[in-house]
Amino acid sequence: MISDTPLLDPAGLTRLVDGLVEHGWCVAEGFIDPALCRALQHELTDLAARDALRDAGIGRGEAHELRRDIRGDAIHWLNRESLPQRQYLSAMNSLQHALNIELYLGLFEFEAHFAHYPPGSFYQKHVDSFRGRANRVVSTVLYLNSDWPDDGGGEMAIFDPSEPGHELTRIRPEAGTFVCFLSETVPHEVLPTRLPRASIAGWFRRNASLNGLVDPAS
Numbered sequence: 001m002i003s004d005t006p007l008l009d010p011a012g013l014t015r016l017v018d019g020l021v022e023h024g025w026c027v028a029e030g031f032i033d034p035a036l037c038r039a040l041q042h043e044l045t046d047l048a049a050r051d052a053l054r055d056a057g058i059g060r061g062e063a064h065e066l067r068r069d070i071r072g073d074a075i076h077w078l079n080r081e082s083l084p085q086r087q088y089l090s091a092m093n094s095l096q097h098a099l100n101i102e103l104y105l106g107l108f109e110f111e112a113h114f115a116h117y118p119p120g121s122f123y124q125k126h127v128d129s130f131r132g133r134a135n136r137v138v139s140t141v142l143y144l145n146s147d148w149p150d151d152g153g154g155e156m157a158i159f160d161p162s163e164p165g166h167e168l169t170r171i172r173p174e175a176g177t178f179v180c181f182l183s184e185t186v187p188h189e190v191l192p193t194r195l196p197r198a199s200i201a202g203w204f205r206r207n208a209s210l211n212g213l214v215d216p217a218s
Protein backbone atom coordinates (compact mmCIF):
# COMPACT_ATOMS: atom_id res chain seq x y z
CA MET A 1 0.00 0.00 0.00
CA ILE A 2 1.44 3.36 -0.98
CA SER A 3 0.65 6.04 1.56
CA ASP A 4 -1.03 9.27 0.48
CA THR A 5 1.77 11.40 1.85
CA PRO A 6 5.07 9.59 1.24
CA LEU A 7 6.60 12.56 -0.53
CA LEU A 8 9.54 14.29 0.96
CA ASP A 9 10.73 14.75 4.49
CA PRO A 10 11.55 18.50 4.91
CA ALA A 11 14.90 17.84 6.63
CA GLY A 12 15.97 15.50 3.79
CA LEU A 13 14.92 18.10 1.25
CA THR A 14 16.99 20.80 2.98
CA ARG A 15 20.07 18.53 3.11
CA LEU A 16 19.71 17.76 -0.60
CA VAL A 17 19.38 21.41 -1.64
CA ASP A 18 22.32 22.41 0.62
CA GLY A 19 24.49 19.67 -0.94
CA LEU A 20 23.59 20.85 -4.41
CA VAL A 21 24.51 24.45 -3.52
CA GLU A 22 27.78 23.49 -1.87
CA HIS A 23 29.11 20.84 -4.26
CA GLY A 24 26.94 20.90 -7.38
CA TRP A 25 25.76 17.37 -6.64
CA CYS A 26 24.15 15.44 -3.79
CA VAL A 27 23.22 11.83 -2.94
CA ALA A 28 20.40 10.90 -0.53
CA GLU A 29 19.83 7.27 0.46
CA GLY A 30 16.25 6.32 1.34
CA PHE A 31 14.98 9.58 -0.11
CA ILE A 32 11.84 8.07 -1.64
CA ASP A 33 9.40 5.82 0.23
CA PRO A 34 10.24 2.08 -0.26
CA ALA A 35 6.62 1.19 -1.18
CA LEU A 36 6.61 3.86 -3.89
CA CYS A 37 9.97 2.58 -5.20
CA ARG A 38 8.56 -0.96 -5.38
CA ALA A 39 5.44 0.23 -7.21
CA LEU A 40 7.58 2.13 -9.73
CA GLN A 41 9.84 -0.88 -10.17
CA HIS A 42 6.79 -3.11 -10.87
CA GLU A 43 5.52 -0.60 -13.37
CA LEU A 44 8.85 -0.65 -15.22
CA THR A 45 8.85 -4.48 -15.26
CA ASP A 46 5.31 -4.39 -16.65
CA LEU A 47 6.26 -1.83 -19.33
CA ALA A 48 9.13 -4.10 -20.40
CA ALA A 49 6.79 -7.12 -20.56
CA ARG A 50 4.36 -5.11 -22.73
CA ASP A 51 7.19 -4.05 -25.05
CA ALA A 52 6.61 -0.40 -24.12
CA LEU A 53 10.30 0.50 -23.70
CA ARG A 54 12.29 2.01 -26.54
CA ASP A 55 16.05 1.95 -27.02
CA ALA A 56 17.44 5.30 -25.87
CA GLY A 57 19.49 7.49 -28.19
CA ILE A 58 21.64 10.56 -27.80
CA GLY A 59 21.03 14.13 -29.05
CA ARG A 60 17.75 15.96 -29.46
CA GLY A 61 15.46 16.56 -32.39
CA GLU A 62 17.11 15.91 -35.74
CA ALA A 63 20.45 15.15 -34.08
CA HIS A 64 18.92 12.15 -32.27
CA GLU A 65 20.67 8.84 -33.02
CA LEU A 66 20.98 5.36 -31.51
CA ARG A 67 24.51 4.71 -30.26
CA ARG A 68 24.70 1.44 -28.34
CA ASP A 69 28.46 2.02 -27.96
CA ILE A 70 27.60 5.15 -25.89
CA ARG A 71 24.40 4.22 -24.04
CA GLY A 72 22.56 0.90 -23.73
CA ASP A 73 19.36 1.64 -21.83
CA ALA A 74 15.74 1.35 -22.94
CA ILE A 75 13.33 4.05 -21.77
CA HIS A 76 9.70 5.08 -21.30
CA TRP A 77 8.80 8.73 -20.59
CA LEU A 78 6.65 9.36 -17.52
CA ASN A 79 3.24 10.66 -18.57
CA ARG A 80 1.20 10.58 -15.32
CA GLU A 81 -0.63 7.41 -16.46
CA SER A 82 -0.38 5.68 -13.05
CA LEU A 83 -0.70 6.61 -9.37
CA PRO A 84 2.97 5.80 -8.62
CA GLN A 85 4.07 8.08 -11.47
CA ARG A 86 1.84 10.88 -10.21
CA GLN A 87 3.18 10.46 -6.68
CA TYR A 88 6.78 10.57 -7.85
CA LEU A 89 6.08 13.63 -10.02
CA SER A 90 4.41 15.29 -7.06
CA ALA A 91 7.54 14.66 -4.94
CA MET A 92 9.63 16.19 -7.73
CA ASN A 93 7.27 19.16 -7.75
CA SER A 94 8.09 19.75 -4.06
CA LEU A 95 11.78 19.55 -4.89
CA GLN A 96 11.27 22.01 -7.75
CA HIS A 97 9.67 24.52 -5.36
CA ALA A 98 12.52 24.13 -2.86
CA LEU A 99 15.12 24.65 -5.60
CA ASN A 100 13.33 27.71 -6.93
CA ILE A 101 13.07 29.26 -3.47
CA GLU A 102 16.60 28.47 -2.32
CA LEU A 103 18.48 28.90 -5.58
CA TYR A 104 16.34 31.25 -7.68
CA LEU A 105 16.68 28.78 -10.51
CA GLY A 106 13.38 29.62 -12.21
CA LEU A 107 12.75 25.98 -13.07
CA PHE A 108 9.46 25.53 -14.85
CA GLU A 109 9.20 21.95 -16.00
CA PHE A 110 10.25 18.43 -15.03
CA GLU A 111 10.67 15.68 -17.58
CA ALA A 112 11.61 12.11 -16.64
CA HIS A 113 11.85 8.61 -18.05
CA PHE A 114 12.05 5.10 -16.67
CA ALA A 115 15.31 3.48 -17.73
CA HIS A 116 16.16 -0.20 -17.96
CA TYR A 117 19.81 -1.14 -18.44
CA PRO A 118 20.15 -4.80 -19.48
CA PRO A 119 23.15 -6.81 -18.22
CA GLY A 120 26.37 -5.63 -19.90
CA SER A 121 25.02 -2.17 -20.72
CA PHE A 122 26.42 1.21 -19.64
CA TYR A 123 26.27 4.94 -20.40
CA GLN A 124 29.61 6.57 -21.16
CA LYS A 125 30.80 9.70 -19.39
CA HIS A 126 28.74 12.75 -20.38
CA VAL A 127 27.05 15.94 -19.15
CA ASP A 128 23.28 16.26 -19.52
CA SER A 129 23.08 19.74 -20.99
CA PHE A 130 25.26 21.61 -23.41
CA ARG A 131 26.62 24.93 -22.22
CA GLY A 132 24.86 27.81 -23.91
CA ARG A 133 21.63 25.87 -24.25
CA ALA A 134 20.40 26.24 -20.71
CA ASN A 135 17.52 23.86 -21.02
CA ARG A 136 18.33 21.12 -18.51
CA VAL A 137 19.42 22.76 -15.27
CA VAL A 138 19.23 20.08 -12.55
CA SER A 139 19.45 16.33 -13.26
CA THR A 140 17.91 13.72 -10.98
CA VAL A 141 18.14 9.93 -10.77
CA LEU A 142 16.09 7.63 -8.55
CA TYR A 143 17.19 4.00 -8.35
CA LEU A 144 14.64 1.20 -8.05
CA ASN A 145 16.75 -1.93 -7.40
CA SER A 146 16.22 -3.55 -4.02
CA ASP A 147 19.13 -5.50 -2.48
CA TRP A 148 21.65 -4.54 -5.15
CA PRO A 149 24.71 -6.76 -4.50
CA ASP A 150 28.24 -5.41 -4.03
CA ASP A 151 29.36 -7.09 -7.25
CA GLY A 152 26.30 -5.97 -9.27
CA GLY A 153 28.19 -3.20 -11.12
CA GLY A 154 26.04 -0.46 -12.62
CA GLU A 155 27.28 2.25 -10.24
CA MET A 156 27.04 5.86 -11.32
CA ALA A 157 30.45 7.56 -11.20
CA ILE A 158 30.50 11.32 -10.64
CA PHE A 159 33.51 13.35 -11.80
CA ASP A 160 34.95 16.69 -10.71
CA PRO A 161 33.51 19.47 -12.92
CA SER A 162 36.84 21.34 -12.89
CA GLU A 163 38.92 18.18 -13.39
CA PRO A 164 36.77 15.73 -15.38
CA GLY A 165 39.39 12.95 -15.18
CA HIS A 166 39.05 12.88 -11.38
CA GLU A 167 36.32 10.57 -10.06
CA LEU A 168 34.66 11.95 -6.92
CA THR A 169 32.32 9.12 -5.96
CA ARG A 170 30.50 5.97 -7.08
CA ILE A 171 26.83 5.47 -6.28
CA ARG A 172 25.21 2.03 -5.98
CA PRO A 173 21.83 1.94 -7.75
CA GLU A 174 20.00 0.76 -4.61
CA ALA A 175 16.23 1.33 -4.36
CA GLY A 176 15.38 4.67 -2.73
CA THR A 177 18.75 6.29 -3.42
CA PHE A 178 18.28 9.64 -5.13
CA VAL A 179 20.98 11.70 -6.82
CA CYS A 180 20.78 15.23 -8.13
CA PHE A 181 23.39 17.39 -9.78
CA LEU A 182 23.83 20.44 -12.00
CA SER A 183 23.14 19.29 -15.55
CA GLU A 184 25.58 21.57 -17.35
CA THR A 185 28.69 21.00 -15.32
CA VAL A 186 28.82 17.59 -13.62
CA PRO A 187 30.27 14.78 -15.76
CA HIS A 188 28.91 11.33 -14.86
CA GLU A 189 28.89 7.80 -16.19
CA VAL A 190 26.95 4.55 -15.71
CA LEU A 191 29.48 1.71 -15.29
CA PRO A 192 28.65 -1.60 -16.97
CA THR A 193 25.95 -3.39 -15.05
CA ARG A 194 26.03 -7.11 -14.35
CA LEU A 195 22.31 -7.28 -13.47
CA PRO A 196 19.21 -5.68 -14.99
CA ARG A 197 19.22 -2.13 -13.58
CA ALA A 198 16.09 0.01 -13.09
CA SER A 199 15.93 3.77 -12.53
CA ILE A 200 14.09 6.98 -13.29
CA ALA A 201 16.22 9.75 -14.79
CA GLY A 202 14.71 13.23 -14.74
CA TRP A 203 15.57 16.85 -15.49
CA PHE A 204 14.32 20.19 -14.27
CA ARG A 205 14.29 22.58 -17.18
CA ARG A 206 14.21 26.28 -17.73
CA ASN A 207 12.55 27.74 -20.77
CA ALA A 208 15.15 27.77 -23.51
CA SER A 209 14.24 29.31 -26.79
CA LEU A 210 16.73 29.44 -29.59
CA ASN A 211 16.19 31.83 -32.50
CA GLY A 212 12.61 32.24 -31.38
CA LEU A 213 11.99 28.48 -31.42
CA VAL A 214 10.94 26.87 -28.15
CA ASP A 215 13.11 23.86 -27.38
CA PRO A 216 10.85 20.80 -27.29
CA ALA A 217 10.64 18.82 -24.06
CA SER A 218 11.76 15.54 -25.63
Ligand SMILES: O=C(O)CCC(=O)C(=O)O
Pocket residue numbers: 115123128141155156188189190199201
Ligand atom coordinates in the same frame (compact mmCIF):
# COMPACT_ATOMS: atom_id res chain seq x y z
O1 LIG B 1 21.13 6.00 -14.35
C1 LIG B 1 22.05 6.73 -14.00
O2 LIG B 1 22.74 6.49 -13.00
C2 LIG B 1 22.40 7.96 -14.82
C3 LIG B 1 21.67 8.07 -16.14
C4 LIG B 1 22.10 9.23 -16.96
O3 LIG B 1 23.18 9.75 -16.79
C5 LIG B 1 21.20 9.80 -17.98
O4 LIG B 1 20.17 9.20 -18.29
O5 LIG B 1 21.54 10.90 -18.50
Ligand SMILES: [Fe+2]
Pocket residue numbers: 126127128139188
Ligand atom coordinates in the same frame (compact mmCIF):
# COMPACT_ATOMS: atom_id res chain seq x y z
FE1 LIG C 1 23.21 11.68 -17.64
